[in-house]
Amino acid sequence: MEPESKQPDAASSPAKRKRAEFEDDDIEVLVGTEQARFVVHKHIICERSTFFHSACSQRWMEEKRAIELVDDDPNTFNTYLKLVYGGGLRAIDPQKPFLEYIRLYSMADRFGDLDAANAAIDGIIQFSDQEHQVPNRGLVRLAMLSSSAHSPLQRLMIDFYVREISEVSIDNLEEDNVLPKEFLAAVVKEFVRIARAGNVANGLWKELSTCASEKPKCYYHQHNDRFPACEDATRPK
Ligand SMILES: [Zn+2]
Secondary structure: OOOOOOOOOHHHOHHHHHOOOOOOOEEEEEEOOOOEEEEEEHHHHHHHOHHHHHHHHHHHHOOOOEEEEOOOOHHHHHHHHHHHOOOOOOOOOOOOHHHHHHHHHHHHHHHOOHHHHHHHHHHHHHHHHHHOOOOOHHHHHHHHHHOOOOOHHHHHHHHHHHHHOOOOOOOOHHHOOOOOHHHHHHHHHHHHHHHHHOOOOOHHHHHHHOOHHHOEOOOOOOOOOOOOOOOOOOOEO
16 A cells, blocks of 8 residues: 555455445554655554554544554555555565564554564564574564563564574674663573473473474464454464
């Protein structure tokens, strides 16, 4: 979706047809310092996002139509809207997927849209598995600082560094000012947990030695009554 335009396929979506009696369903979202303008269907985005649900209630009471997201990136919001309107994650830039998935996760996390956060996690795991790469230190820093504490994204970053990096440089770690202290502490704790598990017969060993792409589908997902678990959750992806 481009700024200044409504989703072209939105009018034919089941949700739109169901509530076609509402003519006043558009809201305006102004994103970033440049105030890139997006027009979206209120009921579609509010159904997905607790943030928008709350913001719309307040704004509607004040009879305003615009919601401002000054600190957000228009490209990330564009990616988010594509996902919300059923377009999947094709808007992700293949040149920098980790960065875009992490930004999308951070936005979805704040919006309270667990489906979008789960989709971003799946994207990171899939790309990592395909390309045999993990996010670099700068991306780990972004992931740690832009998502809530102990979030699935933070757990994934820690697991990548503990289980999937063949060679971790510990030179000059004392002077590392990129990786947050909380991240380094979590990595150390995880290594200690592995060391204590010791015995290969221990069931914990299997969990500790399984990489992200081999874990059950919902391992890094968040679900609740509003966002129920994936149907094939028990099977590896
Ligand atoms: Zn799931």
